[in-house]
Amino acid sequence: MNLQHHPLSSRLRLISLTMALAALATSAFAGADTAQSGPAWMNAIPNWAPSWLPRLSGRGHVVLVHFPIALLVVAAACEFWNALRRRTDPSRSGLTCLVLGALAAGVSAATGWINADLEGARTSMAETLSLHRWVGVAAAGASLLTALVIAPLLRPGGRGPIGAYRACVVISAALVGVAGHFGGSLVHGENYFWSVIFPQSEAPAASEATKPAPWPAGMATKPGTIDFEKTIRPIFETRCVECHGPFKKKGGLRLDLRAGAFRDPSTYVIVPGKPDESDLLHRVTLPPSDPDFMPDGEKPLNPDEIAALRTWIAEGAYWPESLTKVEDLDAKQRDTELRAATRHSFEEAVVIDRSTGKPVPHPGGQAMAAADAIRAKRGVVVDLGADDARLSVDLSVIAPPIGDADLTLFDNLRPTISWLNLSRTAITDTGLNSLKGLPELERLRLEWTSVGDSGLDFAPTCAKLSSLNLVGTKVTDAGLAKLAPCKSLRKLYVWKTGVTPDGIAKFRAARPEVEVVEGVQ
């Protein structure tokens, strides 16, 4: 059968051919790019194209796909019918459907590719997406091949490769169907289709998240002193899962699932009972500059978190089954959890942070003890913010005023003290030595103390010190000079000190970016 004998106008033929080629080219170009760094084809979009175009055309995929599915299935059905009737000519309507369907399949594949790149992260079913992608491309390829290569070879009266043509049509239809099925799963959830027939296999049991995981070798079977759900999981959730979770799975590691964390024992990510052999602990304790440091590009875990992880691993890294299923909980635990979650119970067992819905993590015991000791004296220890574990410490409100000896109070808080108020206390220059090397100290108030020049040696050792209040102290120009090397310093209060206008002028010359505040007229 010659194409010319068919009622396809030459103009239509031209258009369809051009579109097909364009679609193929797009698929090929898109397919060529598998780099992780994001779709390279984005760079090829001309500047005049509106920015919403890719996303819109991507989303168009969802509409477009229905055309090839319907058309190719009809084409297959027509050929099937002709075959049953033992006709040797291809069905005319079937061919029309095939050509149109193949073109639609090409465009669908291209838009689908765009869509997957732009919005693929929205689904947790990465494997299904991948299958859908490649089967879809195969379907488009097969149908285009059939329509543009095999069909023109057909000749009237059964001459030409009619058998191959029919096989290809059916294969195309089948491929597009399978691709469609995976697409449906992406939209409607895994087993959307099969669950109608086999309801017992439905989610969530079948989803990856709740697959019963093997009990990893060496893992403790009972909880230790660290409560996984309350202490460890929040660390993973807040610090790790963004990259090691359902979406990114960097290095194949997932820290949201037990099965994901212990998937491959050869990686030594978590070696139950052996914190020092566990790569996880090794990496979080590296200096941030180390290429292996985790969390990559983020601020380090705080010491309490690290301590908790260490203890947890040392105690066998007990990782209970996911709580997603009520049945997984033993009766008592379930009862408690249910009460905590749903009833204003008289017996609250879990503190859930309402803003995140997660249990509140627990800082290290020594830091807690230090904070409690300060509070017992009615001093203030409080996180800078609920989202920031650095501390604001105020010892100025303690009566009678504290002295140098009391500064040991915050020894165990040193790594995180950021704002410190020692104003009006009885501390002296000697006491200030204990401020040496406070890594996070930003704001320090020393006003109305008897501090003098010799006490200020600590200042350059506090790399982040940005505001220093020396109002009413004995500091003089000599002390001021000691502050010149404080790189982060931006505000300095020297009213009612021994500092002279000359000294200030010199300091300002050396450090013009520091605002030096004297008495205000």
Next chain:
Amino acid sequence: MSGSVGRVHATSTIHALATAATTLALASGLMLGLGLPRASDPPPDADHVDFNADIRPILSNNCFKCHGPDEAKAEGGLRLDTLEHATAPTKKNNRAIVPGKPGESELIKRVSSSDDDVRMPPPEMHKTLTPVEVATLSKWIEEGAEYKLHWSLVPPVRGELPAVKNTAWCRSFIDAHVLARLEKEGLSPSPEADKETLLRRVSLDLTGLPPAPKEIDDFLADTSDAAYERVVDRLLASNAYGERWVRLWLDLARFADTKGYEKDDRRTIWPYRDWVIRAFNSDMPFDRFSVAQIAGDLLDNSSDDDLVATAFHRNTMNNDEGGTDDEEFRSAAIVDRVNTTMQVWMGVTAGCAQCHSHKYDPVSQHEYYGLFAMLDQTQDADKPDESPTFMVGTPEDKAKLAALDAALRDREAELAASVAKNDATDAGKAEVDRLTKARDAARAEADAQRAKLPSIPIMRERPPDQRRTTKIHIKGSFLNQGDPVEPGVPVAYGNLRENQPRNRLGFARWLVDRGNPLAARVTVNRWWEQFFGVGLVETVEDFGSQAPMPTHPALLDALAVEFMDHGWSMKQLCKAIVTSATYRQASRARAECMERDARNRLLWRGPRFRLDAEMLRDSALSAAGLLSSKLYGPSVFPRQPDGIWAMPYSGDSWVLSAGEDRFRRALYTFIRRTAPYPSMMTFDAGSRESCLPRRIRTNTPLQALTTLNDPVFVEAAQGLARRAVLEGGSEPKSRAAYMIRLCIGRTPRAGEAERLLSLYEGELAHYTAHSDIAIKMATDPLGPLPDGMNAPELAAWTVVANVVLNLDETLTKN
């Protein structure tokens, strides 16, 4: 094929074809699927997820704000408050809930997603379901997603008494319910409190006053089984009973002696307060009590008392500030009346429906304005004269006033006639002068009589030809009115009865109709809270879907039914509670129970909590022998520091009352809304600007300063000291013991009297050496030393009394 496209979802059809499954297989698969037994059989009852206990709180807390009863909101076309809505396909063609199939339910997908774009509630709500909550929802859907009517919408029924093991402990149905729960939790009740503790507890609860020494002696001497009940009956019969319970009602009624807002001028409305005291003391049935207050003026043959009762809703604030729009504040008053009524009788936070349909409970905005329309027909309109008013007084007094007014009119007529008749001659002038004086005298006499007859604001319906058309206030703004609304009630709580008028009277009767699921429950719960410190439903102000479940649902229902069956008798309700074994338990903590239930929600011990502001003051004055027993009348002005009343645009000042009025019970204290009595505010009383359903108890240093140093409490300490010296025997130790007896109603425990004694001896030495300050300590501000007493001794006893009045046990109902 086209047929299946029509029947089944388009997309699923395509998937079906695409996977080459035949239509037949699909159809049979569907049928098989429906016919197949569920994968897991329903678990035993104990593990059953209960909608009201487990599911509603989750949905209500996290979802209803956008997917609740407010049909205008219903984000994405989804409502989750009924099964019908929750299972219907949404705009996106998802089904939030597919009963039996959590995996197909969009709800589960959304709440468990970790993707911010997909997850519900959305990130800006700052709420995330916990894994346990998700699991609970999941299980509920798996079990069939059964919705139940919220428990508070089902009228209470008296269920079967639960079986208990320790039947000997139970004195009443209350105890059976309480004990059943305790036994279920493996806890046991506490033994009965000792007689002294019990007497003080029940005296404070029923009369707001500690027992007098003689009452303690009598009770200890009466060893018969009926001794306690006799005490209860005596207390319920005393006038002090009404004076104690009126406090609760005045908080709800937002009773105050001023109008509120900026000017906050005085308002005469104390006869309403006295009406409530009398209603309590005469044990007026609660339904009658309710109808009188909401619609007393609409009753057939309504009495003067019925009219006074309607002042309940005239306690709303009145804005006399220059330049205000009367209609705006009239409208605000109606809103307050709707909210207060629903709050007091229904425990429903209807105020939410003022701007939009309620997010959690079944009150649509339309229904809200139906209630508004019920109350919108009264004559009052935020006028400075507070009209309409009603003159309160005996018929004789009123007749006398009428006669005086008539006389005044006569004098005025005579004067007018004389002015018209007489020219400017001296004689004429003299005649006019004489008549003017006579007129003035008559006026003065009439005014004097009128002053004895207070006129109070009341409710009056507008005449039928002046009915207002109530319209919905769009977004709650009275300036932006929408469609007109007919009077009506929120139907979820039951309809108005056919034969009832659609006005305040119908509304009032609807509230206390036996079919109303809430009024009795809410009321018994309020009363329960007064006795036990926490209601069976902790949120006494909210019985809606945001409220926690009752700790003892069956007990709440049984009490409510009993209450109604006993003719809504408030005294019977009190008696049922205070005679129960539950109430009579000792209140000491037991370690094993504290571990399980530190807040005593399960009632394993008797109640123990700090006294109310009013009770604290009354108890101190009572122990000191200073408390006046005078009943009723205008509000009084006890000691208050200077400067509290400095308000803009008001020259009004606090003038200390004379004589015993300084020592009246706290409820008679003048309440100015913008500057309430400070010591009572410190102890958590409200400013009475709006309905206060629950006082939150706090424990602050300012309270300590008040009971230590407030001149009222210093005066009480001086009175207590004098009383101990006069009545407490001659030995210092017996005087110390007597103070404890007066304040805590018991004999001292080991070491207590001794510790007070050592304080006394030290102070005596101190004041003997400093007699100049001794006289101040002993007399300022109470007054000169009684004959025969010496200053250092009395000063030392005053310090001791100050300590006893500040003992934790004195401040606490034990």
Next chain:
Amino acid sequence: MNLFHEKSHATTRRHFLGKFGLGALAFSLLDGRAASAALSGATSDPMAPRAPHFVPRAKRVIYLHMAGSPPQQDLFDPKPKLTELNGQPCPDSFLQMERFAFIKGHPTILGSPYKFAPHGQAGITTSELLPHFQSISDEVTLINSMFTDQFNHAPAQLFLYTGAPRPERPSMGAWATYGLGTDNSDLPGFVVLVSGGRQPDGGKATFGSGWLPSVYQGVQCRTVGDPVLYVSDPPGMDRAGRRRSLDALRDLNEKQAAYFGDDETLTRISQYELAFRMQVSVPDVMDISKEPPEVHEMYGTAPGKQSLANNCLLARRLVERGVRFVQIFDWGWDIHGTGPSDDLITHLPNKCKEMDRPVAALIKDLKQRGLLDDTLVIFSGEFGRTAMNEARNGSTYLGRDHHPHCFSIWMAGAGVKRGYVHGATDELGYRITKDPVHIHDLQATILHILGMDHERLTYRFQGRDFRLTDVHGKVVKALLA
């Protein structure tokens, strides 16, 4: 609240509840606010310091409220056009759909009788009535585009402080202490100072706790009489005597605590001890007589008097000692022109004299002491005033009626820009033409500066999570430094 996870501390949470008897409301407090931070709030005190939602810009607030509302046209927002049109009937468009408190008929334009000039490096233009303000104008963010919903004093003040025009809800200071607690446990966390001889029009609800537990209500400190009510021991009792009696009280209460096993008793014992300390610390902080003469000179203070100047100095002393929120009300700014006591010519300059020096002194003093680094100062009335002369009942005095559509406020200190003017009004100062800031936006911004998200600072009452900003409010980012 993390402590509660540990078995060894399993009772701590119950301890908290028992102690304060706040019941389920305490839960909402825990869950709504304090349960988030790692090292915060592990204590039994509702006033204990708690971490804000995020790192704050300011730790403390001083709110200077000029009750009655000063006229923005005569102080901060110069309108030469008004002077040009002085005495002419106002445009008809001013009267359409408008409600006035007192103006009747067709009023005339009232130009400001006062001269304006730019000052400081930033060149903020202010009135000659504020000579001292000129010296601090480089420290402030001036907002000329505030607006409100209310045009009567009491509702407008309540709206500003509670987010609702009728008394019921907690005030801003109560929200701040509910959210953050207080740093100095020997002083109240939320202090109110009143001058001008009167309470604010909105009454105690402007600094009340609404339905929050009453520990969060503002404590009014007075400069006459007891600085805090009942802080003085009774006549005839000295400190040693109070100590002896409290020792006896403690001994007896400890016996009773042991007998009943009630944590509430232990709390009560500690509250008596705190009260004892407050008896010293409050009079001490309130005693300004010990301040050196140059300080009195700077503020214009006179010890023992009730004045805005004294209150400004007290505000500095209070924030210096860690008080979270200081609310100052100064009454007498209601410039209607009904007589010499509220006239634009005779009265306003006097009020400005009383206010200008101490307020400027407060900013300078905070600055030189380094306190402006973590203290936010706000200066406002409750609404604006009209461009027209009120002429109530034909009064020949000059004055302006209430005007909700635009007014000026300023802020200084931690978190806000320095020498910056935000927003603008039309040439007659009648409506906003640029960057309007609503009361709810101001509230959201203040909470933001304190480190709190106004949408997350909630309290469950009657089944609903309430906020200071109701369901509105946006943080005005442009104001932030």
